[in-house]
Amino acid sequence: DTGVSQNPRHKITKRGQNVTFRCDPISEHNRLYWYRQTLGQGPEFLTYFQNEAQLEKSRLLSDRFSAERPKGSFSTLEIQRTEQGDSAMYLCASSPGRGFTDTQYFGPGTRLTVL
Amino acid sequence: AQKVTQAQTEISVVEKEDVTLDCVYETRDTTYYLFWYKQPPSGELVFLIRRNSFDEQNEISGRYSWNFQKSTSSFNFTITASQVVDSAVYFCALSEAMEYGNKLVFGAGTILRVKS
Numbered sequence: 166d167t168g169v170s171q172n173p174r175h176k177i178t179k180r181g182q183n184v185t186f187r188c189d190p191i192s193e194h195n196r197l198y199w200y201r202q203t204l205g206q207g208p209e210f211l212t213y214f215q216n217e218a219q220l221e222k223s224r225l226l227s228d229r230f231s232a233e234r235p236k237g238s239f240s241t242l243e244i245q246r247t248e249q250g251d252s253a254m255y256l257c258a259s260s261p262g263r264g265f266t267d268t269q270y271f272g273p274g275t276r277l278t279v280l
Numbered sequence: 281a282q283k284v285t286q287a288q289t290e291i292s293v294v295e296k297e298d299v300t301l302d303c304v305y306e307t308r309d310t311t312y313y314l315f316w317y318k319q320p321p322s323g324e325l326v327f328l329i330r331r332n333s334f335d336e337q338n339e340i341s342g343r344y345s346w347n348f349q350k351s352t353s354s355f356n357f358t359i360t361a362s363q364v365v366d367s368a369v370y371f372c373a374l375s376e377a378m379e380y381g382n383k384l385v386f387g388a389g390t391i392l393r394v395k396s
Contacts, residue, residue: 207386271325
């Protein structure tokens with residue numbers, strides 16, 4: 166049973182460039198979450214999908230950020246016109262969708278560095 | 281809003297010592313869930329335990345044990361006979377209900393260093 170996978174693991178980009186990250190959840194998990202983690206802090210929620218529907222978005226998710234989950238499988242998170250403040254670890258998690266609160270399983274993350 | 285406080289920023293112990301990581305939370309929900317995750321240097325958050333607010337029984341899993349006290353809003357984590365492989369950042373998290381699902385609210389984490 167494979168876990169959550171994320172690609173790329175590391176991304177270095179220049180300010181103003183667009184970047185896209187991919188997350189493949191655990192098979193048959195219908196809930197998918199994105200979190201952002203900055204150095205020395207715990208992860209902070211960004212957005213949540215139930216199947217292909219994006220149901221929740223944090224105020225942290227500015228209009229430069231967009232997330233999709235076509236067909237309810239993998240998800241992508243795109244950041245347009247990156248800023249140095251976007252440098253962080255972007256974590257994806259999935260959960261089975263049993264009950265209102267089920268356990269979220271996390272991927273290894275994508276570490277973004279904006280120069 | 282929910283809040284999780286992990287007051288210990290960093291703890292250093294020598295192998296085989298017992299160590300307790302503190303977690304205090306704030307919530308207005310009557311039903312909620314608490315979690316502990318481990319983040320080794322590789323970066324992946326590893327799930328350790330999930331408890332609901334109605335179950336105050338302490339839990340033991342091998343060298344790990346958890347003490348949930350609703351009266352003090354605490355959910356502390358003890359590692360018995362620590363090992364070098366326990367070195368990691370440990371996060372306590374609290375579920376927060378949104379309109380269509382739930383999210384996790386994390387504390388800032390406690391860095392545990394176990395020296396041989």
